[in-house]
Amino acid sequence: MAADDIFCKIVAAELPSTKVYEDDDVLAFRDLHPAAPTHILVIPKEHLTSLWEAKEDQAQLLGTLMLRARDVAREQGLEEDGFRLVINNGAGAGQTVFHLHLHIIGGRSLAWPPG
Template sequence: MTDPCLFCAIAAGQIPSQSVYSDDHVYAFHDINPAAPTHILVIPRKHLSSVCDAGPDDEALMGKLLLAGQQIARDQGLAADGFRLVINTGDNGGQTVHHIHLHVLGGRQLTWPPG
């Protein structure tokens, strides 16, 4: 038996989080270890371990993830000065929770390259 997914438990309300957005397809909450003044995670309610696990049937869901990130950035007042949307994939890509998630980062000048 595998361990339950942390982000699935958060989306289901089994683990408390500071919610900023929720609908039938995605859930967004403040990161508990922020890398920027605004750092929000947007996750699909459907479990997908990474971008590599998304298939043709997930096309609409992936679009909803990006559009939710965009709306959250606007709602958080980040659109005027800019923000970053990031999806880390796999261990070498910096993914630490194996449930696809979009980072919405902003509130300061972000540097490049990121790491």
């Protein structure tokens, strides 16, 4: 756990969140500042700053994050109309919390290109 990481504090239940999924490795909760009607963050409970920091032995965890994001999107009713799955990797890409997280964004039509 990183002492100043807001997501580590959410995992440790030191800060509140609106959880939509949790298991031993993954936590998913609603974004406080949603960009769409459905905007959920999926995080590893293990602190991982960004995709740059991921090691080969974390490949299973990275795959699990993708599969849980799919499952959460399905549970949120996004299967028919689709959703966007985003990882902002680094400050220049818009990452503001330096704990790897996936954004599930859906519930409305999404334009392309983003940003």
